[in-house]
Amino acid sequence: MDNPSHPLSYYNAYTCPVCRHGKISALALMEAFACNFCRHIFTANLEQQVITMADGQFPLTWYWTGHNWQGMATKNSLGWGYGLGAIAFVVLPTAIMGLGAYLFPPLPGSSLSWFPLAWTGLTFISHLACVLWLLLEYYQLPVFLYLEALRQRSQ
Numbered sequence: 001m002d003n004p005s006h007p008l009s010y011y012n013a014y015t016c017p018v019c020r021h022g023k024i025s026a027l028a029l030m031e032a033f034a035c036n037f038c039r040h041i042f043t044a045n046l047e048q049q050v051i052t053m054a055d056g057q058f059p060l061t062w063y064w065t066g067h068n069w070q071g072m073a074t075k076n077s078l079g080w081g082y083g084l085g086a087i088a089f090v091v092l093p094t095a096i097m098g099l100g101a102y103l104f105p106p107l108p109g110s111s112l113s114w115f116p117l118a119w120t121g122l123t124f125i126s127h128l129a130c131v132l133w134l135l136l137e138y139y140q141l142p143v144f145l146y147l148e149a150l151r152q153r154s155q
């Protein structure tokens with residue numbers, strides 16, 4: 001690891017590596033940082049120039065380069081298996097619904113002829129929403145704080 005030109009210290013404030021909107025600074029009487037926007041708490045190792053998110057389910061870690069944060073690979077990071085599982089969770093139920101609607105089409109001119117197509121679309125949207133929600137929970141992104149910041153910025 002290279003020697004940063006602006007080393008990590010408890011006396012400075014830095015951009016938050018999670019939300020990239022707030023600033024992290026040292027908590028009073030503690031050897032930890034906290035973000036003023038997303039409210040995450042980080043423990044620091046000043047010798048290695050590393051911070052670790054202490055309030056998350058998995059300890060996400062970032063390295064300070066002197067100018068910005070670089071994510072460090074952890075053994076708890078999501079791998080390609082989770083990606084394939086997420087794709088299968090979204091595509092397979094949608095394909096089953098679409099295939100059923102194709103093989104057993106409604107009677108032409110019936111009042112609910114739109115229903116199989118709408119149900120297929122709803123299947124896709126609901127399964128995709130589940131996967132996105134799980135990603136947001138895993139990385140603990142403060143979505144509502146982002147929306148509030150955008151609302152304040154537009155005023």
